[in-house]
Amino acid sequence: MYRNLLIKNTRICCNGSLIDKDELCVNGLTGLFENSLTNSSGEMDLETIDLENRIIAPAFIELQINGCFGVHFTNFEDEGTYGANLEMVSRYLVQKGVGGFYVTLPTVKADVFKKILPQLKPREYDDGAGLLGAHCEGPWLNPSKKGAHDASLMQTPCRTSIEQLYGDNDSVSAIKMVTLAPELDGSTTVIEELTKGHNIRVSLGHSAANFDTGLAALKAGATTMTHVFNAMNPLHHRSPGLAGLMVSEESPYFSLIADGIHLHAATLAMAFRANPQKCILITDSVEMAGLADGLYPGHAQIPHQQRKQGNQVTIEGTDTLIGSCSSLDECIRNLTQWSGCSLAQAVQCATENIARMMGLKDRGVIEMGRRADFVVLDDAGRVLETWIGGKAVYQSER
Structure with missing residues (x-):
């Protein structure tokens, strides 16, 4: 049974500001x-919810997540098991305030891409976050900036095609973003083909490119940068590298891992302040997120044992970071603490900025005609409730 809702006495996160809102209506059917909502008699037919001045924000969007809660997205047994795992992840993520997520597939073999991508077409789940498509982080990456990726599987754009690596149109249709290194031979052609031919966003990352090469990639159609400062040349006062693009005239969007491990707090604050309207928060989380500390087996991306200590995951016996175990709500709180920005500004980096960059017209902003995917927050940014499509799917113990 659907419920039309009249939400009263709240503040909403909108464009980096908190706005007092006396009333907010949700159509329970759509x-x-x-x-506003009326019944056939023209009278109000609503269930009223008083939020007692708590904050409403758009449900968060996960742009880069490799896995969580024991599921790594490169592990594929069969369609049924994979589908069940996606749904389990979607229901876990709403506990962290997430309303939509892009599955990140790192550098794997072409046959793995081709098996998994058809499973990642956008869909909605009952009581869970929506699957928005795939983010392929590779295999057109620079081996010198491989991070935790398998360098032996990396490819050069001039020697491979989209179809060879990802599969036919059925597979490619699931891809919404590709991360690549723009200094590789043939990258400009691939960027143009991805963006103009397939409407796929291109992000620059795992790259040793200099500033000018990055600028040329933006002019070819790239629009963002992946986990800035990580797996790229450091920012130097005479050679700013890709990171310097944050303050260029053609400034792209740029993602940051705000877990306190991948970036120092001062570096995170500097990057955010460079361009808050283009800043995007990501978790880059791996399958150990939500699990206990310890030693875990590898998978199609990492053929080594992995050690989890708190939010940090490394290849066993090394200090190579594999990913994070932070949640997106935690990253939002970290950004407010370390940069001094407001909660609404931090929320924008996990909602509106991503929706604008990815061209999402149905979510990511609280406005008439958009999906009623939202979270209720306290003033510290803790998730109290998550609503998907106007339906409460999570409520914290208060």
């Missing part, structure tokens, strides 16, 4: 925000 799951959309509306200006």
Whole structure:
């Protein structure tokens, strides 16, 4: 049974600001925000919810997540098991305030891409975050900046095609973003083909490119940078590298891992302040997120044992970072603490900025006609409730 909702006495996160809102209407049948709702008699037919001045924000969007809660997205047994794991992840993520997520597939063999990508077409789940498609982080990456990726599987754009690596149109249709290194031979052609031919966003990362090469990639159609400062040349006062693009005239969007491990707090604050409207928070989380500390087996991306200590995961016996175990709500709170920005500004980096960059018109902003995917937060940014399509799917113990 659907419920039309009248939400009263709240503040909403909008464009980096907190705005007092006396009333907010949700159509329980369509799951959309509306200006007002009436029944056939023209009278209000709503269930009223008083939020007692708590904060409403758009449900968060996970742009880069490799896995969590014991599931790594490169592990594929069969379609049924893989589908069940996706749904389990979607229901786990709403506990962290996430309303939509892009599955990240790192550098793996072509046959792995071709098996998994058809499973990643956008879809909605009952009581869970929506699957928004795939983010392929590789295999057109620079081996010198491989991070935890398998350098032996990396490819050069001039020697491979989209179809050879990812599969036919059925597979490619699931891809919404590709991370590549723009200094590789043939990258400009691939960027143009991805963006103009397939409407796929291109992000620059795992790269040793200099500033000018990055600028040329932006002019070819790239629009963002992946986990800035990690797996790229450091920012130097005479050679700013890709990181320097944050303050260029053609400034791309740029993602940051705000877990306190991948970036120092001062570096995170500097990057955010460079361009808050283009800043994107990501977790880059791996399958150990939500699990206990310890030693875990590898998979199609990492053929080594992995050690989890708190939010940090490394290849056993090394200090090579594999990914993070932070949640997106935690990253939002970290950004407010370390940069001094407001909660609404930090929320924007996990909602509106991503929606704008990815061209999402149905979510990521609280406005009439968009999906009623939202979270209720306290003033510290803790997730109290998550609503998907106008339906409460998570409530914390208070």
